[in-house]
Amino acid sequence: MAEPPKLRVLMVSDFFFPNFGGVENHIYYLSQCLLKLGHKVVVMTHAYGNRSGVRYMTGGLKVYYVPWRPFVMQTTFPTVYGTLPIVRTILRREKITVVHGHQAFSTLCHEALMHARTMGYKVVFTDHSLYGFADVGSIHMNKVLQFSLADIDQAICVSHTSKENTVLRSGLSPAKVFMIPNAVDTAMFKPASVRPSTDVITIVVISRLVYRKGADLLVEVIPKVCRLYPNVRFVVGGDGPKHVRLEEMREKHSLQDRVEMLGAVPHSRVRSVLITGHVFLNSSLTEAFCIAILEAASCGLLTVSTRVGGVPEVLPDDMVVLAEPDPDDMVRAIEKAISILPSINPEEMHNRMKKLYSWQDVAKRTEIVYDRALKCSNRNLLERLSRYLSCGAWAGKLFCMVMIVDYLLWRLLQLLQPDEDIEEAPDIFLHHHGEKIN
Amino acid sequence: MVTLSLSNKRYTYVQKSASEQSLREAIDIHHVNINGSRVTGFARRRGFAFFLVLLASCMYFFLGKDNPVRLLSWICILSGFLVMLQSRKTVKKESVIIMPTFGIQLETQYLSGKIVSRFIPIGKILKPVLVECVTPVTCYWSLSLFLRGEDQLTLVFKELRPPLKMLVPIWKALCAVIGTDQSEMIVEEEHAVSG
Numbered sequence: 001m002a003e004p005p006k007l008r009v010l011m012v013s014d015f016f017f018p019n020f021g022g023v024e025n026h027i028y029y030l031s032q033c034l035l036k037l038g039h040k041v042v043v044m045t046h047a048y049g050n051r052s053g054v055r056y057m058t059g060g061l062k063v064y065y066v067p068w069r070p071f072v073m074q075t076t077f078p079t080v081y082g083t084l085p086i087v088r089t090i091l092r093r094e095k096i097t098v099v100h101g102h103q104a105f106s107t108l109c110h111e112a113l114m115h116a117r118t119m120g121y122k123v124v125f126t127d128h129s130l131y132g133f134a135d136v137g138s139i140h141m142n143k144v145l146q147f148s149l150a151d152i153d154q155a156i157c158v159s160h161t162s163k164e165n166t167v168l169r170s171g172l173s174p175a176k177v178f179m180i181p182n183a184v185d186t187a188m189f190k191p192a193s194v195r196p197s198t199d200v201i202t203i204v205v206i207s208r209l210v211y212r213k214g215a216d217l218l219v220e221v222i223p224k225v226c227r228l229y230p231n232v233r234f235v236v237g238g239d240g241p242k243h244v245r246l247e248e249m250r251e252k253h254s255l256q257d258r259v260e261m262l263g264a265v266p267h268s269r270v271r272s273v274l275i276t277g278h279v280f281l282n283s284s285l286t287e288a289f290c291i292a293i294l295e296a297a298s299c300g301l302l303t304v305s306t307r308v309g310g311v312p313e314v315l316p317d318d319m320v321v322l323a324e325p326d327p328d329d330m331v332r333a334i335e336k337a338i339s340i341l342p343s344i345n346p347e348e349m350h351n352r353m354k355k356l357y358s359w360q361d362v363a364k365r366t367e368i369v370y371d372r373a374l375k376c377s378n379r380n381l382l383e384r385l386s387r388y389l390s391c392g393a394w395a396g397k398l399f400c401m402v403m404i405v406d407y408l409l410w411r412l413l414q415l416l417q418p419d420e421d422i423e424e425a426p427d428i429f430l431h432h433h434g435e436k437i438n
Numbered sequence: 439m440v441t442l443s444l445s446n447k448r449y450t451y452v453q454k455s456a457s458e459q460s461l462r463e464a465i466d467i468h469h470v471n472i473n474g475s476r477v478t479g480f481a482r483r484r485g486f487a488f489f490l491v492l493l494a495s496c497m498y499f500f501l502g503k504d505n506p507v508r509l510l511s512w513i514c515i516l517s518g519f520l521v522m523l524q525s526r527k528t529v530k531k532e533s534v535i536i537m538p539t540f541g542i543q544l545e546t547q548y549l550s551g552k553i554v555s556r557f558i559p560i561g562k563i564l565k566p567v568l569v570e571c572v573t574p575v576t577c578y579w580s581l582s583l584f585l586r587g588e589d590q591l592t593l594v595f596k597e598l599r600p601p602l603k604m605l606v607p608i609w610k611a612l613c614a615v616i617g618t619d620q621s622e623m624i625v626e627e628e629h630a631v632s633g
Contacts, residue, residue: 054570054577067574085575093577421447423579423601425570 007039012112013102014075016045033363035059046076078107087115092422100124110148118406122373126156127166130288142169153373159310162288180365183357184294191300191346192275204277209240214283220327223253237265274299298353300346451604466536468608491518526550529597566612581605
């Protein structure tokens with residue numbers, strides 16, 4: 001019989017498979033590596049269409065798709081106290097020890113963290129994106145984040161820039177914030193066995209075609225580069241609202257044979273698109289980390305990217321050429337990249353990436369954060385309320401009221417359905433030949 | 439003869455095996471009863487409802503047709519009827535009767551004495567499964583059957599939610615009757631629902 005798991009972690013986020021993106025990928029890979037280290041991981045997210053209830057993924061990863069309706073951009077409708085019963089049930093039946101929330105934009109994550117703190121569980125939060133300070137949406141979001149992180153045990157950010165951003169937005173103490181970068185699955189992203197010929201240089205762009213990812217910059221940069229270098233062609237993968245602008249640009253400059261538009265590329269096909277190229281172009285206007293350039297470097301492509309957010313921290317200087325988010329500077333960077341292309345060895349780049357980034361390393365570092373969180377002292381309600389009071393003159397008092405009501409609702413739930421009545425779910429360990437139920 | 443008995447605060451599970459001379463194999467009966475205090479509570483309420491109806495009819499006929507009394511007596515009669523209706527929906531016991539090579543019978547017995555039963559022939563059952571049901575406020579285990587020709591799972595216990603320790607022996611008994619290897623079934627189900 002397998003020995004009992006050391007830690008029992010609940011990952012909470014609105015963003016998980018079948019939705020696809022950086023946060024989803026991060027949660028999945030981190031969970032798989034933690035499972036291999038012998039811990040138990042359960043994921044909680046909202047239902048996606050018909051996908052509702054309990055599902056098991058590779059390695060015995062249990063996912064609860066809770067039937068709460070998503071309302072805008074895949075986030076659950078915020079009811080503040082509505083998720084308390086189901087969160088309590090899941091925490092008790094899976095005997096969870098640490099709750100790990102992901103992404104500041106996820107309402108389910110914030111609610112689950114609040115309820116977990118009320119019930120006395122240890123809580124860790126990972127922030128995956130950079131946010132602004134000036135517009136109305138950001139101001140409100142930052143206030144919610146301040147409330148959520150006021151009483152947290154530990155936090156994780158994916159780059160030093162992201163750590164600075166999170167600390168400034170939430171007023172959290174920097175000593176509580178750990179920096180653990182994302183990683184890439186180097187086994188999946190391998191260079192081509194035969195490098196494509198450099199007679200025609202192919203520049204690959206794979207991103208969502210939205211404002212935030214710099215699609216407008218691409219519209220300016222591509223015609224200029226095509227004019228300067230007759231032997232350069234572009235491959236653009238991805239879809240979005242700015243797709244129309246790119247099509248117009250192709251028509252206007254007659255670049256139909258020089259610019260290939262692939263449309264949305266499923267993640268399983270990203271590698272096959274990357275290995276057709278020599279240079280990867282990333283034009284994002286803001287990026288906390290940017291896993292896309294890691295994937296490109298793992299496939300042996302030289303990267304040209306905008307110098308924004310956490311991008312300068314991701315790759316060594318000889319693997320990336322950085323530029324300001326300005327069309328002329330980007331054209332200069334592409335020129336420099338083309339000139340240093342002959343000295344690039346894709347296999348050697350891939351081997352270096354294998355040593356620099358791995359999900360196993362991320363999981364081990366996250367384990368240290370969980371251990372640190374578990375060592376944090378338990379605080380009673382009054383001590384916790386004093387932390388919320390410091391959030392602001394009016395906001396502090398409002399947050400205290402919210403937490404007091406949450407505490408009272410929890411006690412009421414305990415009266416109606418005592419803790420002993422919540423049945424514990426058996427642990428199912430998947431081995432190679434059949435499995436055992438404990 | 440009682441083979442197994444388990445109970446918790448809300449439910450009591452009793453397994454009985456009845457073997458008859460004409461049958462080669464024993465019939466297996468699994469009952470899940472709602473525990474005593476709730477049942478007697480409802481019996482008390484039923485008695486109270488009956489008393490109310492009696493009182494109302496007495497007041498109506500003997501104290502004359504004054505308005506307040508009439509209103510009060512109508513209220514008594516109505517509430518009495520509502521309680522009677524409620525007792526028809528309140529479940530006292532649910533049972534699973536397993537007849538090897540023949541089929542299974544699912545029975546629900548209500549407080550009013552009504553019994554609703556459904557017979558499922560053995561050939562129609564593909565697999566019994568233990569499923570975790572997630573609702574917006576809670577999560578619980580339920581025992582369901584995959585039936586040939588039906589899209590939806592059929593719940594074995596429609597009204598009651600017995601705990602897993604009571605469902606497991608019933609599930610094992612169903613697996614034995616259908617003749618499927620238990621561990622192979624669990625793995626197949628994992629693969630079917632993953633991803």
